[in-house]
Amino acid sequence: MKTVSEIVRLGPVIPVLAFESVEQGENVSRALHAGGVKVLEITLRTSAGLEAIERASHLADDIVVGVGTITKPEHCGQAKKAGAQFGVSPGLTRDIHQAALDCGLPLLPGVMTPTDIIQAMEFGYEIVKLFPAQQAGGLAMLQALNGPFPGLKFCPTGGITAETAPSFLALPNVVCVGGSWLTPKAALAAQNWEEVTRLARAASTLAPTRT
Template sequence: MSFTLAKTERLAAILAQTPVIPVLTFDDAKSGVAASKALRDGGLTVLEVTLRTPQALEALHAVVQEVEGVTVGAGTVLEPEHVEKAVRAGASFLISPGSSPRLIAAGSEAPVPFMPGVSSVTEAMKLWEKGATFAKFFPAGPAGGPEYLKALVAPLPSVHFVPTGGVTLANAPSYLKLKNVVAVGGSWVAPQELIERGDWAGIEALAREAAALKAR
């Protein structure tokens, strides 16, 4: 039960593609495909489809099949069953908000890269001991924000983070300038109200702003 170098390198390559990973919640496949195309056209090509709705896996599969030029992962992966179903749906990577023992065991053995979540130094160290050098930092704002992550650079130089939770266009640069942040996750680039209205041009414009941000 460990994180292999091959999958770590694959995850590193995925995260290097973008400064911002949209955190997406879809109620149906059709809107998922349309929103994903808008995000891609705005310059964001790595997407996290959260498993928060009954239609999430269907939407994820539809995006994988119908939207060219994007790398699609499954987010809010909470249990081993989610790992299996997300992989079957076509997810290229998996993200969890936390790191329970059962989930770590399943995720580390999955055929695609798995990025667990942490909110403390102890959790990050436990993952590092298992070979994980990338982790979601969640909920980023309540857990301490950029200052907290900055303090981890010296003691944990080989662990890199994707802060998510409370990240916005305004504060994303404060995270992205840090040595141990490779990208940020955020729902602001595809807010539910725009998805529900079918405002794909609005989502594309938000994606274009986010894609202009740069990681250090």
């Protein structure tokens, strides 16, 4: 089982995915992996989420599938049973933290404010997700947070695009970014998996991951 620290360094971009069907999930996951994306965040925003996680986790030996949009403690165990290797939450509560610990699911918790960050650090987290990143202040917010929290690393997610991702990745406290631009709605509707692979290949070469 990889740690969150290891997972976020497998590539500069973690795609945030919500699938309309399990079949769509399998096709998109395969297309992303073909483009060099090794880490997927499959969210629980649709009913296809858990089964899509299960299928994606068997596509390749080097693929790392996580569950996104953890908002309830029970999501942790459900996702782990489906094959998720890590979890991502938009926020953090003590119950979610404990549930992730209890089932052995490495967690990337969401934060938005200094108070959120302090709570996450009290629980022992050294890497967090800034969400929603653009709405929370984007680049300026991350630069400001580096002062009081110099040892903390971020995976900003929310509103980041292919054009803005390099600026985020250039920050010293950003280890990777999350984004949905790798799976545009038009490409998914047209089942244009080649376009997904092209976008994944471009995202994989955006910037080297930080140590």
